Amino acid sequence: MKRTWPRALPALPGVLAVLFVLALAGLAAPAVALAHGIVGRADLPIPVWLFSWSAAIVLVVSFVALSTLWRTPRLQSQHRRRLVHLPRALEWLASAVGLGLFALVLYSGFAGAQVTQANFSVTFIYVIFWVGLPVASVLFGDVFRALSPWRTCARLLVAASNLLRARPRPGAGGPREPHRAPLRYPARLGMWPAVAVIVGFAWLELVYVPADRDHPATLAVLSLAYLLVSVAGMLAFGVERWGANADGFGAYFSLLARLSAICRDEQGYICLRRPLSALASMPVGPGTIALICAVIGTTTFDGFSNGGVWRNAEPSLQELVAGLGLNPTPAIELTYSLGLLFCLALVAGVYRLGIAGVRGVSSRYQTPELMRAFAHTLVPIGFAYVLAHYFSLLIWQGQAIGYLASDPLGNGTDLFGTSGYQIDYTIISFAAIWYVQVAALVAGHVGALTLAHDRALVLYRDPEEAVRSQYWMLAVMVAFTSFGLWLLSAVGT
Secondary structure, three states: OOOOOOOOHHHHHHHHHHHHHHOHHHHOOOOOOEOOOOOOEOOOOOOHHHHHHHHHHHHHHHHHHHHHHOOOOOOOOOOOEEEEEOOHHHHHHHHHHHHHHHHHHHHHHHHOOOOHHHOHHHHHHHHHHHHHHHHHHHHHOOOHHHHOHHHHHHHHHHHHHHHHHHOOOOOOOOOOOOOOOOOOOOOOOOOHHHHHHHHHHHHHHHOOOOHHHHOHHHHHHHHHHHHHHHHHHHHHHOHHHHHHHOOHHHHHHHHHHOOOOEEEOOOOEEEEOOOOHHHHOOOOOOOHHHHHHHHHHHHHHHHHOOEHHHHHHHHHHHHHHHOOOOOHHHHHHHHHHHHHHHHHHHHHHHHHHHHHHHHOOOOOOOHHHHHHHOHHHHHHHHHHHHHHHHHHHHHHHHHHHHHHOOOOOOOOOOOOOOOOOOOOOOOOOHHHHHHHHHHHHHHHHHHHHHHHHHHHHHHOOOHHHHHHHOHHHHHHHHHHHHHHHHHHHHEOO
């Protein structure tokens, strides 16, 4: 049968003209780039504006290809295929590893040298945990669920409680019922506590001014406090319920794990599934959209606050804030806090604008319903921003674990014979890093575009109506891609 183009596509050229005008600021970015975490400029083989135009064209071509070739939903079911059964003992071994690493973080933070570069805890938290685990979650599934030290502690306490309850009580006539969470988690609260955790961690990393924010002892105190609060919450509201909603790190890593082609089913089997397909069944409750926007927004501010635009505007903003009668340190913190909130609001506003365009196609669905229906499409963008922004940090600073593992306290020990290891900054070139960053941004946005198109085919039974509904989502993807490339290229300029 002869394939015909949807009648919705003739209107596309006019829409594309608008898209390119909206993205013009991003496409006109300076032709320089600074890798995150190291001082130096990239000697790129082609100018940044050509990267930007190419990325936008890839998105447009992908949109046209989806409109003509992808006519029925394909990502609404995961199509799992079992590979191997994972023994329960292996899961508990992973939990023991996670608990041991957490204990090492606390021990090195409290007892080790209070020097950022020489202490195991700082690099582990900011590089391996914050950057490495998201990558591992996408590659291997929800590994943090087994590694989580607070989840392990809560499960051990619940198991111990059940063991004690199983013993017959003298004169009571039998064992007591197993441990049950005494409180019911408020449904209206949803994932808002997780949002607070992620934004709070970003605030600690990006806004908190005192030098001791990287102080090992400070990080150890905060880590211990988070462990105690998490365990208390899990015992009060249920391990899984609290972990899925209020544990910011668990919720964040679990969200990214839905991008993975690897998962573990209820019977303990490791399975393969269609990439991206797990996002279609992602539950969207209170705070879910805010959590995804927080991932994108905090990463955006990290890049934006290191760029020339922010650095040029920062002194004036600080003077304005200082006019309120604040001392210099609180004035700086408030200035950066406002910048962080602005980036969070910007991301949410762009998504809201895209949904408003989708809403204009048909009055069949209300705006809140559409925002929930397409929320999962932002997840690939969130990971794309994280990978693009922190890739060089992971590749370079992640090597420090090689010598910090041998000397976690920074006192001159050499447990594994690697304390003399040095970071090899020639392991990858600046140009190669830039290629990875651009590829991550483009792939993430193409994935988001694919998810949005697949969901539109479910909501709008007419494929042509589904295509028309995605014009504004295409605008959102082009805007996010252009802005992401601008952030990467504008750092340090």
